[in-house]
Amino acid sequence: MKTVVITGASTGIGRSTAEYLAANGWQVFAGVRKEKDGVALTEADAHIKHILLDVTNPEQVDAAVETIRAALEGQKLAGLINNAGIANMGPLAVQPLDQFKAHFDVNVFGLLRASQAFAPLLGMDESLAGKPGRIVNITSVGGRLASPFLGAYTATKHAVESMTDSLRRELVIFGIDAIAVGPGAVKTPIWDKAEDANSSNPYSNSPWAKPIDKFSETMLEGGRTGLDPEVIAKTIENALTAKKPKARYAPVPDKLTNFTLPMLLPKRVVDGFFWKRFGMKAPDA
Numbered sequence: 001m002k003t004v005v006i007t008g009a010s011t012g013i014g015r016s017t018a019e020y021l022a023a024n025g026w027q028v029f030a031g032v033r034k035e036k037d038g039v040a041l042t043e044a045d046a047h048i049k050h051i052l053l054d055v056t057n058p059e060q061v062d063a064a065v066e067t068i069r070a071a072l073e074g075q076k077l078a079g080l081i082n083n084a085g086i087a088n089m090g091p092l093a094v095q096p097l098d099q100f101k102a103h104f105d106v107n108v109f110g111l112l113r114a115s116q117a118f119a120p121l122l123g124m125d126e127s128l129a130g131k132p133g134r135i136v137n138i139t140s141v142g143g144r145l146a147s148p149f150l151g152a153y154t155a156t157k158h159a160v161e162s163m164t165d166s167l168r169r170e171l172v173i174f175g176i177d178a179i180a181v182g183p184g185a186v187k188t189p190i191w192d193k194a195e196d197a198n199s200s201n202p203y204s205n206s207p208w209a210k211p212i213d214k215f216s217e218t219m220l221e222g223g224r225t226g227l228d229p230e231v232i233a234k235t236i237e238n239a240l241t242a243k244k245p246k247a248r249y250a251p252v253p254d255k256l257t258n259f260t261l262p263m264l265l266p267k268r269v270v271d272g273f274f275w276k277r278f279g280m281k282a283p284d285a
Helices: 012-023 035-044 058-072 097-124 151-174 190-197 209-225 229-241 255-264 267-277
Strands: 003-006 027-032 048-052 079-082 134-138 177-181
Touching (some): 012 027, 012 035, 027 035, 151 177
Parallel strands (some): 003 027, 079 134
């Protein structure tokens, strides 16, 4: 039975992936920050074992590694899925720096902390038996296409795209692969959490008040009508098992208009689409 570790497995993509992989014969270590979330996952499938794993907490990460090393009994870990992440909306010109830094603490530094900690189990420790494992980093459309009011989030996802490429090009000497999965809109609570975080309307008196309201509505709608998380879970399993996996997968609804064309068009043209959609224009326009 192949073993995989998933960070941020309490809800959304992480939880769906844990349940999907467990149902398809994987042994899953589901990283959660709250014991009650872990219990709910463990009760769902005997192939899921929960571990307390806050990626911003070095002690928890180290403890998780030791727990999983013992469970592997001398075998290599088949996969690490770096899914833990946060997203809060706000214009970069006025978003509190502490909030901006928090995104990097979880989405970038936490991801790197987990990758470094589990790399020996994935294959850097050559005393372990079995095939080397793979790192799958969950990025986003935002990892390639920056949007207004999610600058902190998209900045971290751009970083993760680059880190994934560097990891893949470095870890080849151990046979460890690193793959990015950049979904578009997914039915996940992350945007509900973002709405809760912004429920006090911190920018209601700012020049961006109305555009942010429109943007928030768009993101929340995407979180309710986007791809089913199981679609992403299947993509992740493919990234873990394909004989010749892609370096990056992009499961995106309406991919032509939501990803392919914006990536091909000049940035100034894409700027215009964003401005028109969210009701923004230059003072002299």
